[in-house]
Every structure is written in C-alpha cells, then in structure tokens.
Amino acid sequence: MDTPDVSKGLSSKAGYTFTFLSDPKAEAIRRYDLLHVGGGPGGIDICRPAEFLVDRSGTVRWVNLTEDIRLRAKANEMLAAAKKIP
C-alpha cells in the first residue's frame, strides 16, 4: 500500500536490497484476494499479510496465509520451501 517514496525510505534505512513494489491502488492485492477492508489506520483498506513462493514457470509452490497478523512466515520455513524447488 505504501508509495514508492515510502518504500525507498524504508529499504534504504533498513539496508534491504530486494525489490519493493508499491500497490497504492491495491491492484495486485485484489488480484490475489488479499484486501483487508477497513483494516488500516482510520478504517482504510490495506493488504493482509501473505507470502507466496513462485517458481520459474510462474506456479505457486508454497503459500502462507496467516490468520494472525503477529504470526508471519519464518525465514527458515521459506528457505526450506525454496530449497525444494529444482
């Protein structure tokens, strides 16, 4: 949901080198059915947390849809799923 400027500030501050994409109009978020209506500050629509591992052919190989925003996918789970992809 954040704008590119916000992402830029965040990634440079935290030293992240992966790609940050902005979806302020929630286009991809809606396409993935991840819109959390009224879940943001002041009742605005935001994105629910979710992680997808997509292989070279564009097929989803692993997915994590948490029911609790405090419980996210752990790095070792994601690495284990990634290692299974040839």
Place this chain on the structure above:
Amino acid sequence: MLLLTVLSGVPSLYALKGFDQVLPWASLALPALTLVLFAVALSRAFTMRQVYGGRIVGSILGAVSLVLMAGSVWLFVNVRDVPASSGAPKVGQKAPDFTLTDASGNQVSLAQLLAPSASSSVAPRAVLLVFYRGYW
C-alpha cells in the same frame, strides 16, 4: 492495594504492545496474571483497609486496571481478524501476473522478476512474494 492495583495494570500495558512473533499467547497470559493480581489486591483492600486506605482511590485504580486488561484481551482477539482470502492463488496454481512501481519508480512485472535479469543471464529459481500491510 494501591501498589498492587497499579502493578496489576502493568501486565496489561505490556500485553497491549505484546506483539510477540513466537508466542502471541503470552499476551493472554499477562491479562490472566492481571486477574490473579487483581483478586489478591481486592482481598487485601478489604482485609487491611486501614493500611491501604482510600477505598475510592483503590476502586478507581482497580476499575482502570480492569479496563486496561479488557482492552488488551479485545485487542488480542480483534487483531486476529484477517480476511480468509479464499480466492488467493493456491499451491500448483499460476500466480497472477501484475505490474507495479518499484522504489525507484520503474514499472516491474512478476514475469520480469521471474525472467533472467540484466545482471545475470540465468533466471532465478523462484521469486518470493511478500505482501505486507504497510505503514511501518
């Protein structure tokens, strides 16, 4: 009574910011501890009235700590309320393509991310998409 009621509110305050990644249930244990401390405080207030004095102040603090505790429990329940996302792509399905703006203002599509990049001729084995709530 005063000290104990104030103390009983403290775990609730911790629970309010207790976004524990590993054990979110810990934020329920703290309100439970609050209830125990509250019961102790209540019995002390009635048995040792002259020591702790101020029944009015004690009641107010007691009510405040109960409200704080209820608030933290409400937050705990409410924060779990995320949509089911039944239409989200499942394992084995194609991930829908999209084109979005990156932090430098370039248009980037999922297909592009899955293809060989300019810096390496080999396509990545996979791409990890992390959707997050934003407003960090």
